[in-house]
Amino acid sequence: QSALTQPASVSGSPGQSIAISCTGTSSDVGGYDYVSWYQHHPGTAPKLIIFEVNNRPSGISDRFSGSKSGNTASLTITGLQPEDEGDYYCLSYTNTITLVFGGGTKLTVL
Amino acid sequence: QVQLVQSGSELKKPGASVRVSCKASGYTFTRYFMNWVRQAPGQGLEWMGNIDTNGNPSYAQGFRGRFVFSVDSSVNTAYLQINSLKAEDKAVYYCVRGTNEYPGMDYWGQGTLVSVSS
Numbered sequence: 001q002s003a004l005t006q007p008a009s010v011s012g013s014p015g016q017s018i019a020i021s022c023t024g025t026s027s028d029v030g031g032y033d034y035v036s037w038y039q040h041h042p043g044t045a046p047k048l049i050i051f052e053v054n055n056r057p058s059g060i061s062d063r064f065s066g067s068k069s070g071n072t073a074s075l076t077i078t079g080l081q082p083e084d085e086g087d088y089y090c091l092s093y094t095n096t097i098t099l100v101f102g103g104g105t106k107l108t109v110l
Numbered sequence: 111q112v113q114l115v116q117s118g119s120e121l122k123k124p125g126a127s128v129r130v131s132c133k134a135s136g137y138t139f140t141r142y143f144m145n146w147v148r149q150a151p152g153q154g155l156e157w158m159g160n161i162d163t164n165g166n167p168s169y170a171q172g173f174r175g176r177f178v179f180s181v182d183s184s185v186n187t188a189y190l191q192i193n194s195l196k197a198e199d200k201a202v203y204y205c206v207r208g209t210n211e212y213p214g215m216d217y218w219g220q221g222t223l224v225s226v227s228s
Contacts (some may be wrong), residue, residue: 036214043216093213104154
């Protein structure tokens with residue numbers, strides 16, 4: 001199972017909005033509404049911020065939202081804040097009953 | 111609250127074995143899968159596989175053979191054993207609780223660094 005495709009990096013200024021894409025195939029992202037997103041600050045444990053495409057766990061800011069169209073899922077962060085800087089990973093369920101991550105995207109808040 | 115506490119960093123020689131532990135608390139251990147995720151230096155996250163509520167492991171491609179998942183329900187602990195260690199096994203290994211409501215993962219351990227050097 002190949003890793004899902006994410007941009008290597010994105011950047012934005014405080015207060016702006018950014019979107020991170022996650023492209024797979026009909027065997028994973030496109031076939032199921034089981035896409036999650038994780039925020040990872042190096043040296044700490046990753047944190048679940050979106051599950052089932054567009055749901056936020058309790059305690060996650062509504063500045064984070066998810067969507068999906070076809071084989072591509074997206075994470076949008078509005079009102080960028082310095083603490084949003086870090087790495088973001090998508091994860092999808094696949095038709096071989098496995099999970100697959102995206103390659104990760106480094107978000108820089110300018 | 112859900113907590114997964116992993117064992118400390120390990121430094122092993124090539125060819126040796128290592129066992130990483132992941133002690134769970136704050137939930138009923140036997141009702142959830144446990145996943146393992148690897149992050150090699152400078153690389154992204156990689157799903158290694160999981161172990162189900164009956165103790166049956168499932169390994170992702172690339173992790174079959176030298177990697178062994180197990181659980182000891184009496185102490186609410188999951189284990190990852192890596193045999194015949196190679197230099198390229200150097201990574202941070204995370205245990206991650208599986209979700210019951212959908213196929214995914216929610217709570218993460220703090221990670222265990224495994225280094226391999228002669």
